[in-house]
Amino acid sequence: MNPAPAISLNPAQQAAVERWGQDVCVVAGPGSGKTRVLIERFRWLVASKGIPPNRILAVTFTEKAATEIKKRLIQSFTSDELREQIERAWVSTIHGFCTRLLKENAIAAAVDPDFSLLDEAQSRILQLHTAEAVLDDLLGERPELMRVLLRELNTGASGLAESLLEFFEEARTAGMPLENLRPPSKQAASAWPRISGAAHSILADPPVGTFNQRQSHQRFHQWAAAVLALDPSSSFREKIRLFAGMPSATSLKSTSRARSAALELEETLLPLAQAELILDARLPVYPLILEALRRIRDAYSGAKRLRGVLDFDDLEEFAIHLLESNEPLRARVRHSFDQVLMDELQDTNRLQWRLIDLVRRPDTLFAVGDINQSIYYFRHADPGVFRDYRDSLSSRGLPIDELRENYRARPEIIDAVNRITPYLSDGVEPHRLLACREFPSLSNSCIEYVHTFAAVPEDDPVRTEARWIARRIQELNSPPDYSRFAILARVIGALAPIQQALDEYGIPSVISGGRSFYESREIRDLTAWLNVLANPRDEISLVTVLRSPLCGISDELLFRLKHSAPDDLFAALATAGDPRLEWFHALVSKQRAQAGASSPDALLAQVLDESGYQDGLPSRPRANIAKFLAILRDRFHKNPATPGELAADIARWRETAAEPEASAAELANCVHLMSVHSAKGLEFPVVFLAAMRNGAQNREPVFCFDASGLLGATWRHPELRKGISDPTHLQVCARRKRQEDAEEDRLLYVAMTRAGERLVFTASSHPGRSDWARKVAEGLLLPTSIPKAEHSESIYSAIREAPPPPSPQSGDLEEQTPAAIVSPPSIPGGHDSVVPVTSVARFAFCPRQYYLSRYLGLPTQTPAPINANPDPEADAGEWTASEFGVAVHEILAGKSIENPPPEAITLAARFHASPLGRRLENASRLGREYDFLIELEDMILRGQIDLWFEESGELILVDYKSDLVAPGGERRHAYRYGAQIRLYALALERLTGRLPDHAFLWYLRTETPVPVSLHPQAIAEARGLVRQLREAQSAVKFPMREGDHCLRCAHYQSACPAQPTPDSSNPLPLAPS
Amino acid sequence: MLLFHTAGSLPGHPLTLFRDALSRGAESACLLVPTSTLAEHLRHSMAREGAFVRPDSIVTLSRFIEPYIRDIPPASPAVINRFLHAELHSNPPALFAPLAHSKGLLRMLVNLVQEVGQSAWTPDSRYSPAARAFHQLIVLLEARLRQAGFLLRPQRLKLAAQRLRAAPPPWNRIFLTGFYAFTPAELEILGALHPAQIHLSLPQWDGANESAASLRAMGFLESRHHQPPSNPVASIVGSSTEQDEADDIARRIAALLGEGYAPGDIGILVRAAHPYVPLLRTTLQRYGIPARFYFQEPLHTHPLARFLLGFLDAIESHWDYERLLPLLEMPLSGVAATPATDQLLHTLLARIPARGFPPELDALLPNWRSFEPWASAIHTPAQWAVEFQRLPGLIPTPVYTADVPHTQVLAWRSLLSAQDAWRESVELTAAILPDQPVTLSEFRSHLREIIEHVSLAGRDQRRNVVHVLDVYEARQWSLPVVFICGLLERVFPQYHSAHPILADPDRELLRRQGILLRTSTERQREEAFLFDVAASAAQDRLYLSFPRANSRGEETLPSFFLARFERGHPHTRAESAVPARPRPLWAKSSPPPSRITGPELLAALRKARASLSPTSVETFLQCPFQFFARHILKLNPPPAPPGERLDFLLQGNILHQTLAAAEGAPLLVEEIFNRLFSGACREKSIPLNARTETVRLELQANLRRFLDSPPLDGAATRGIERDFHLPLTAGLRIRGKIDRVVELPGRGLIVIDYKYSTPDRIRGRIRSHERGELVQGGLYLWAAGQLYQSPPAGMLYCGLRGEVSWMGWRLAYPGWDGIGESCDPSQLREMMRRAVDSTTSAALRIEAGEIHPAPADRKKCAWCEYRDACRAGAASPLVQVAGGAS
């Protein structure tokens, strides 16, 4: 087995690692060595239990974690074979596992075996497309009901399609089949007796309190009276209007009985009554919602099937279905894993758990997790999965392995976390963490809390906070290493001003997991370039590019050009008299001429290179550029497109805003900014938890469902700009809110426990939704209200002013490693490696004809004219001149052909009967249709000699011609073939060691031999022709040789612009003799 | 290496022996190699060594047997695809039925048919259901193929073997090199050639064991050959990304060329075309390094096929603009990238969704319309093939100009090669489809399928090029300098998992029936062998490179081959890639500060600012650059996509127009609204779908809400939609349109401006007014005073979206609670004064040439259409929302 020595573990860890023969549940607090335990478990299973790596299934939360685990495992073994096995082992995310399972069992799973995975943005676009098409259909089929839906649903900014999709996604993740959903049934008015009871209570309580409170009380009396007087048969609208008119309960005296009745009305009874009313009113539309959902599902599945793609949810759904429906396969899969290791169980959803359950055998699961770190509720993770598993083990009397020792943070930080945890009781279970790592002592506190506020309206507390953080990082950055710092925030949007401040301070940084890739300056510049390629009449893009460093035009010149050519700014660039603009115009024009043929990354790389855009560019934008080019390259490679199509795609990607900036993998020395979610599993020596008042906006969904499958919805209030939930919606959203609140607590817990040596809390007085600042302050016994004046005490500072403007940093934001600048190498040639001898002859005859016919390969038969009526019968069964020529040659070469033209047989026979032909009978050596390759003048000549033979010590070369030539015209006709024959002669010289003694062109029809001179001068000229051809190819120079022959040339009046005049005939370069 | 030879001949490496034979002029020696690229490479190398080379003497095995079986064409992948497609659609085995329409399954089956090559095996119950289903299919396929006169490769080889036995080839000595192993059918050929002396080599690896055993059984004599290992200077180069890796390779090649190496001395080897080939193509081109890529160029992604298929698609769709427009953008249309077409593209874009041949195109492309009858025509495949002869006539002929770059020449050669391939594909489609009439759509879809299996004949024959090859092609190549890139686990070596149809147990069973298929384990082992072969191709220098992060920025795992190589080559250097870039043409430019100073331009600004609207003044106050871009440069944006045309501006306009038109006819208001709404949709080509209907319903509800809201008690209307253009100061006129002016008896004029905004937005507007950022209220009050010669009594904004909200300022008036805030006349006068001051000062600043981006409210940048152009603007609102959500 040959393992490297194990890493030393503490007893609790060791016990967990070596627990055997049972399911294991490890509750691993932050910094307690969770990953280490998982890795050691894997290692122990292999090294001590002899389990082959490929029989262990390890499920991680991210691909990154899987790579990390494999890497560390690989390092812990020295045997090559084991290392390779580990690399191929089943260590992956749950999606990775499903992908592999489905690929290997595609037929059984009935999925396209070659399926590819839609990323979130792609599936979003496809879903939206299909959902909108479904709604359009429904509108056509059931316009009245659809109009009610479109008008009355409280969809807010997101439309009906988006709301349905959000619901669809939620139902899928929860494993709730749409068929199980049903509309609510009509409600009996259950809230009404309690409402009238409350109204009676209000009326029975006389007005008390201040003047205003009494006034208010009076208004309440009137309202309550109106409620009691309400005719039960009055309309939905009347009732709703009355409810909407209830005064605010807080305007009543706090100790009054009326107030408690009013509060009950406000918080519970009226929403319930409204829910019942709205349900009654909208009930007829619910079946339509369900139908829309089912149609969307079917249309979306169909669209995916057609494209051979799956989305992430499909992976789990299909894998579960495969395993559930195929017993032998399930048994095989189960049997293939001796152990299942599961990381981050607390962030698993029920569907994923079902999958794990299907593949694990009893007593083989080793799960690690921590409920306090469950932070993916918004992605439907259910901490209850972990709780249930833990409880199931406990109930079986099995031990739970608890790891509370923290090896990450200073004791002061652990202490702070332990003090704050009681204030997070909604979501965090009370476990005290134990600080176990030793640190050198510190002279000042490693906990800081900074609150920025605005003393005057002009102050910007957010900017102050951002700048304070930047300055503090500068102060703490000793020894210099920015990678020690992380800035975390609840919402990623809050990090933008902080990154801006870091930029001002010259501190390199990168936002991980943000979604602003397409919004970064460099990507916008490059996108604009593609837009210009698509159409330079898009003047906003044109100006974007012109003003960017891709071109760098001044606004004054821009104005002048637009002023002079208001209708065609692009055209004006060519004549601006500015070399750089001329370059720009020429480059755009050239690239447009390649539209759709060249990969867009090549086009963009060219402009980036030529313009020097990347000179001195910091690493972050450079990484973004590389990522953008890779995305385009990949897109084009899979599905080539024109710049216009690409630009439309990019606009769509930009809209979905789903792409993070380039990863920081190669950006070593920089501060990491990230959302708390992205920080999961990471740790940093110094953590800033910033913008603590900035909370996420948790929107209520438009549709929801309860565990029994009842559909819920929220509708527009007919009077106010708000929604009315139906009973299911009301109940589900209340539960959801509690879960979200609990998760907010856990997020704070996770954020704080990322820090190792220093933890800095910052908040600004800018209004926000989060109460983290308050909870932290309460836990640390600091002021909880927004300060009114600057002060600082112990770890707490309140500040209102931004730190002094930063001094510009030298080069920090500049390119960190200057690139090597490479000049283009000078490479001779550009000519072909190989050329047919006949092409040399064609070149000699007319370089342009050679170029068009041979070099480019233009068909010599012009395609049928567009409006021609093709006649399929034409020429059937007849021999064309060239087919006839081939037939004669083949007969002469001794080959048998089917149904040869009789004339061809005659011509061949006549040659054999000729004096030259008769010499063949005595030939000592001969070759017919003799193909060859030889090297000449740095080119490979390819040719075929019709006939050569040795007879009576003479070496003879013959080339047949079957052309129709008038008797006596042979010599003139042969003129063009001189070079070809001499090159054949050179080939024969290479074969036999000597030049032929004679060479002939044999005119079959007239039985005339035309001798070709092999004089050294002529041979040298033939060689020279090859050289000339090579040079012409290198320089791409192929002049026309105009003459009468042009009239017979296939390119005359099409590809060739020749206009021969009677006297324009040029002499041919080489005479045959 | 294992050497095999028949009795009577002397052992030796086949390549060396063949070279000897060639140099001695032996005309009866022939060399067989596995790939055509290798054959070509060897032919050329030997010719360059001075030999007289007979091309037929160095060929692939397939080409070698071709003369013997020319009468039976091979079942190409395209043909297999066609017949499998027919089987799957008409009579699929039950297991494949749910996936009968899956392209992935079809592709996989085509490959599997080629790999297995025959149905001569018995799928008993030990085989998996998928294997049995496959057998069922391949039996049917073979029958179909035979009926159509095609044979699969193994059968062709067997037939060739029979015929070879009957008529031995003219070669006395036959050499085979570069083969990793032989299939049973290939071995039959060797058996048939036996009368000739045969010399062959096989590498010493697991995959060749079965072939070696068969050869021994056939009586071949075996010896071993120990080739002295090449010992190049080797480096392992790590780079941060794939791009850096490619840049570093280009940088090193440039340096090597400077040292005197020729491009042809250098090879870059990759495990597979993806992802490195596209990256290397771009990178080498950027650095001016000519390279020849020995990879098949598929026809279906070639611009020609895309254009012609797109054209057919457009005809079928009755010229749906969305299909037509990309065609016009392609140079193959012959009209792309001209000012007239650019203009037309924008015109047509603004009409999407639309179909029908646009009349404007008749002049530009007079022939296109003549294809229209195709959309409804029905022809036999042969007739379609004849009809299709007209299509290449659409493609413009390459125009000769002296000194065109070689890249252009290559593009033309590739285009013409694609035309040939297109023509052949059309002919093949016509030949293998049943002779029954089909529509254009049917014929096209069959053609598209065929095209997916067709590659272009490479016409790149350049001499001075760097060779980029895959590792299979690289066998037997020996080059002075070799780069092997992408040495990452899963890239090289690739991972081979179980085949979904013929899994490893099935393959083992097939082996017992004489059909040799590699199992996933064997394929995995082959990876190491491929690496060794590739690494041994280098004579002088070998660079093994890998990126530390993949294109998604995730950390990678370097190939285990690297560590193994290092152990075997202790002098291997570990290096880091140096970031590199080609020399720029221009120094990076930083645009000078924005300011206009030229006298004629200042004069133009003066002229422009002589007449301003309140909105334009407010634009300037928000940001001088926004004003410059919108009102001075008047930059044309591209047409909005259909889904964005019904924006809030248009919605507001429809409401404004409705209110104005319904002034005298309140009972007709809904009718007027619907008429105006449909008119706007027609005019802007807004599709009438659920999205549009949602907007219409909302507008209608808002309108109804407004009409149902209490009227302004006591106010008398003085004017509606009143245009004005009045002098404010010398040389400055203000123009605008007031929605409504009412008179409050005894108080004066109240200006009312309707906004299609929510109460929150109206509130924001009021605050902006109070901060002095807006001038509309003040200027409208001023203008109303001028127009009606009455004192001002108020400026009210009426928000029409969601709830009806009245906000603004007005003098106290009984019964007007909740309608704006009450104020005194001096406040209204102050508002006018501030507006006039701001306007005149803005005019002066405009005139002074102030145009720089300086947003008063940065948050508004997120909605500004010039935020990309100004280079100061923030991220789009969508990004902020998305970022804020998690």
Ligand code: SF4
């Ligand atoms: S985005 Fe902002 S800075 Fe740029 S032009 Fe618009 S308003 Fe001005």
